[in-house]
Amino acid sequence: KAGVTQTPRYLIKTRGQQVTLSCSPISGHRSVSWYQQTPGQGLQFLFEYFSETQRNKGNFPGRFSGRQFSNSRSEMNVSTLELGDSALYLCASRGTTYNEQFFGPGTRLTVL
Amino acid sequence: KQEVTQIPAALSVPEGENLVLNCSFTDSAIYNLQWFRQDPGKGLTSLLLIQSSQREQTSGRLNASLDKSSGRSTLYIAASQPGDSATYLCALNRFGNEKLTFGTGTRLTIIP
Numbered sequence: 001k002a003g004v005t006q007t008p009r010y011l012i013k014t015r016g017q018q019v020t021l022s023c024s025p026i027s028g029h030r031s032v033s034w035y036q037q038t039p040g041q042g043l044q045f046l047f048e049y050f051s052e053t054q055r056n057k058g059n060f061p062g063r064f065s066g067r068q069f070s071n072s073r074s075e076m077n078v079s080t081l082e083l084g085d086s087a088l089y090l091c092a093s094r095g096t097t098y099n100e101q102f103f104g105p106g107t108r109l110t111v112l
Numbered sequence: 113k114q115e116v117t118q119i120p121a122a123l124s125v126p127e128g129e130n131l132v133l134n135c136s137f138t139d140s141a142i143y144n145l146q147w148f149r150q151d152p153g154k155g156l157t158s159l160l161l162i163q164s165s166q167r168e169q170t171s172g173r174l175n176a177s178l179d180k181s182s183g184r185s186t187l188y189i190a191a192s193q194p195g196d197s198a199t200y201l202c203a204l205n206r207f208g209n210e211k212l213t214f215g216t217g218t219r220l221t222i223i224p
Binding site for chain 1: 143146148153154155156157161201203205209210211212213214216217
């Protein structure tokens, strides 16, 4: 069974631009969550989608948004990029057995 | 607000030793507790998941325990190997909420 995939793996953007990251969950998983990881703040929850509906949202500004498609693939978008948005963005899909969460390899975003 | 602490932040031990990593949390109303490892610049690999009704889980050389009353979980690694070198993170969530709250992590180095 293929794991969680994230594309692209690396991105370099400049301030003010916008970016879209993609996450494909494990086949059969319907819940996808997104996290931001930075050296200073650690891992912080962005949002969670289940069956195309956002069920949970973390404490991030409205520049961070996401969506989920009918095939459970999810995208997150960050508009008007700031230097502080440089981070590793991880997505996780939740299994149906014991609700274990599985993470993808992440997208490394660098904002210049 | 749930706070999750992992002490120590870094640990170095000689190869072959058994070791224990600690995870403390402030809110005992948890649903699942997961232990992950993260290699530098990579995503998270799920190691063990303990449901709130369980006391421990084992996988190979790893054993994780959970004591909700004291707000503690431990990850025991037997016969450590250089390949165990990584950052270990504990994370937990509440019932009906997929949001994982992560600990601060312990960076483990196994000295050959």
